[in-house]
Amino acid sequence: MDYKTLLKELKAREFKPIYFLQGEEAYFIDEIAKELEQNVLEEHEKDFNQTIFYGKDATTDAILEAAKRYPMMAERQVIIVREAQHLKKHLDDFKDYLEKPLDSTILVFCYKYGKLDGRTEIAKLFAKTCLFNSPALKDYDVPNWVANHIQLKGFKIDQKTAVLISDYLGNNLQKIAGEVEKLALVVKPGESISPTIIQKHIGLSKDYNPFELQDALLKRDVLKANKIINYFAKNPKDNPDVFVIAILFGLFQKLMKIHFSKNKNNDSALAKEIKTHPFFIKQYKQALNFYSPKRLAYIISLLRNADQQAKGIGKETNPPGELLKQLVFQILH
Numbered sequence: 001m002d003y004k005t006l007l008k009e010l011k012a013r014e015f016k017p018i019y020f021l022q023g024e025e026a027y028f029i030d031e032i033a034k035e036l037e038q039n040v041l042e043e044h045e046k047d048f049n050q051t052i053f054y055g056k057d058a059t060t061d062a063i064l065e066a067a068k069r070y071p072m073m074a075e076r077q078v079i080i081v082r083e084a085q086h087l088k089k090h091l092d093d094f095k096d097y098l099e100k101p102l103d104s105t106i107l108v109f110c111y112k113y114g115k116l117d118g119r120t121e122i123a124k125l126f127a128k129t130c131l132f133n134s135p136a137l138k139d140y141d142v143p144n145w146v147a148n149h150i151q152l153k154g155f156k157i158d159q160k161t162a163v164l165i166s167d168y169l170g171n172n173l174q175k176i177a178g179e180v181e182k183l184a185l186v187v188k189p190g191e192s193i194s195p196t197i198i199q200k201h202i203g204l205s206k207d208y209n210p211f212e213l214q215d216a217l218l219k220r221d222v223l224k225a226n227k228i229i230n231y232f233a234k235n236p237k238d239n240p241d242v243f244v245i246a247i248l249f250g251l252f253q254k255l256m257k258i259h260f261s262k263n264k265n266n267d268s269a270l271a272k273e274i275k276t277h278p279f280f281i282k283q284y285k286q287a288l289n290f291y292s293p294k295r296l297a298y299i300i301s302l303l304r305n306a307d308q309q310a311k312g313i314g315k316e317t318n319p320p321g322e323l324l325k326q327l328v329f330q331i332l333h
Helices: 003-011 026-039 043-049 060-067 084-099 121-127 139-152 159-169 173-184 195-201 210-218 222-234 241-259 267-273 278-287 293-310 322-332
Strands: 018-023 050-054 077-082 105-112 131-133
Touching: 003 026, 018 026, 026 077, 026 105, 026 131, 026 173, 043 050, 050 060, 060 077, 060 084, 060 105, 077 084, 084 105, 084 121, 121 131, 139 159, 139 173, 159 173, 159 195, 159 210, 159 278, 173 195, 210 222, 210 241, 210 278, 210 322, 222 322, 241 278, 241 293, 241 322, 267 278, 293 322
Parallel strands: 018 105, 018 131, 050 077, 077 105
Antiparallel strands: none
């Protein structure tokens, strides 16, 4: 069952006696658990009918004892086991209960950063009720998730701005969702979330950031690149050398892959191959006119050396900001 379908069922109050939420992406697990924690019971019912366990501290006996209780002055009780991955070696203790769960108990396991072997008996038993998988999103899928998440919150956003957010905040969906909540406090429903709003409330400069630097380098826009690098030199804490170099390394590595890709004429397949959003493919292809494989090999070597210097490896050091200035000069000339 996918996330949207499960969430729709919960909001329609179509509950199952057991939910096993597993996978690498913690955000979806937390959101489903939160929906169950907040909305199954009325507030006055929660004191006696809602129990939270933590896998690090709880025993299976204590969880089972709670699960077998009947609710007090309520139709159901909710039991949530957070950090259930710490009970991995003891999950077989729940086999008998899984065979005959109480309809009046909703038992939720939050099993993060891994999943059960689907061939095991215990996994098959969980699958008979609700076994939800939450895989980590691929980096190139994050911008679409950002756009959809923001639209579900009642705001508008264009694809470029969604890419800007995902590139700046990474693929940590919890972090992105937290920043969107901040934006929701200052943006009216139906309005657009623009780069200017992001600059003001998330802290990313809309003109002087690593992603605008990428744009300048792809177009070989020397003036724009120099303006950005000079800004970085004046604000080193906002744009650490190691962070910027890592982003540039990823960029030029993608260009090298495109040169030798069999999918060069299929933008969708190419985007998946180099793990980027299709939005960028046209610009990347145009940049190949400026960057031959030989040139890219040289640039990647420069970036490796710069990364070592930025991390303090080797004897050569540069004043703050000078390393990136030197690097960008060498890339463009």
